[in-house]
Amino acid sequence: MKIATYNVNGVNGRLENLLRWLDEFNPDIVCLQELKAPDIRFPAREIEGAGYGAIWHGQKSWNGVAILARDAMPLETRRGLPGDDNGQSRYIEAAIGGVLVGCLYLPNGNPQPGPKFEYKLAWFQRLADYARELLELEIPVVLAGDFNVMPTELDVYNPERWIDDALFHPDVRHAFRELVDQGWTDGIRRMHPDQRIYTFWKYLRNAYARDAGLRIDHFLLSPSLAERLSDAGVDGDVRGWAHASDHAPAWITLDD
DNA sequence: ATGACACCTACGAGGTGA
Numbered sequence: 001m002k003i004a005t006y007n008v009n010g011v012n013g014r015l016e017n018l019l020r021w022l023d024e025f026n027p028d029i030v031c032l033q034e035l036k037a038p039d040i041r042f043p044a045r046e047i048e049g050a051g052y053g054a055i056w057h058g059q060k061s062w063n064g065v066a067i068l069a070r071d072a073m074p075l076e077t078r079r080g081l082p083g084d085d086n087g088q089s090r091y092i093e094a095a096i097g098g099v100l101v102g103c104l105y106l107p108n109g110n111p112q113p114g115p116k117f118e119y120k121l122a123w124f125q126r127l128a129d130y131a132r133e134l135l136e137l138e139i140p141v142v143l144a145g146d147f148n149v150m151p152t153e154l155d156v157y158n159p160e161r162w163i164d165d166a167l168f169h170p171d172v173r174h175a176f177r178e179l180v181d182q183g184w185t186d187g188i189r190r191m192h193p194d195q196r197i198y199t200f201w202k203y204l205r206n207a208y209a210r211d212a213g214l215r216i217d218h219f220l221l222s223p224s225l226a227e228r229l230s231d232a233g234v235d236g237d238v239r240g241w242a243h244a245s246d247h248a249p250a251w252i253t254l255d256d
Numbered sequence: 257a258t259g260a261c262a263c264c265t266a267c268g269a270g271g272t273g274a
Contacts, residue, residue: 203260
């Protein structure tokens with residue numbers, strides 16, 4: 001089973017690329033972030049035409065998350081985290097093929113310091129509280145999405161220049177570490193312990209061609225899923241396509 | 257600090273987000 005996460009940066013503006021990627025790479029389950037569309041504008045028909053059932057949690061202009069399942073319909077188990085209050089669509093969850101899939105879009109948090117950074121830390125705390133409940137269920141769970149965190153210096157092309165950024169601030173890295181230490185496995189890093197792997201390259205200054213990237217899209221696996229992890233990677237070429245998102249799709253594969 | 261891109265409103269260009 002191949003599970004992917006892809007921050008599309010506008011699901012309608014990116015539809016042609018999204019459909020091409022689904023056709024060429026054939027993931028079984030897909031977590032999408034940054035739909036940037038209200039529910040009524042989600043391109044359900046086109047995605048269904050590509051062979052995927054979908055559930056989505058949209059919002060006008062910003063945020064928005066969705067889960068796709070090939071030749072299946074995700075069984076929705078939750079939208080929004082416990083304690084969410086302000087209408088930002090950043091979490092959706094479904095059961096598919098015996099796996100509970102949590103699709104998340106963690107707040108960016110810039111500028112730092114400021115209220116957006118505080119909101120990021122608070123959202124992170126709500127995620128951690130809920131993630132602990134999920135682990136206690138002792139079922140196969142994957143939390144996948146854009147965490148807006150580079151966990152270590154290996155995940156940043158130029159760490160010293162990112163130290164004051166909300167994506168690399170010590171408080172945010174600490175929050176990610178504490179979350180993982182509940183008992184989750186960082187799937188991509190587990191498969192590639194020493195490799196520089198990026199999932200995001202800014203649109204600016206030719207960042208993709210220079211490989212000036214960041215690893216901010218992650219898979220956190222519960223213990224029983226971590227045992228089934230067989231591979232992980234990033235579809236980097238997709239970032240080089242015309243009209244690409246600033247993120248590339250990332251994926252893991254699980255033994256059946 | 258800069259800058260690219262997608263979204264919005266509203267019909268041209270500017271604001272916001274990240």
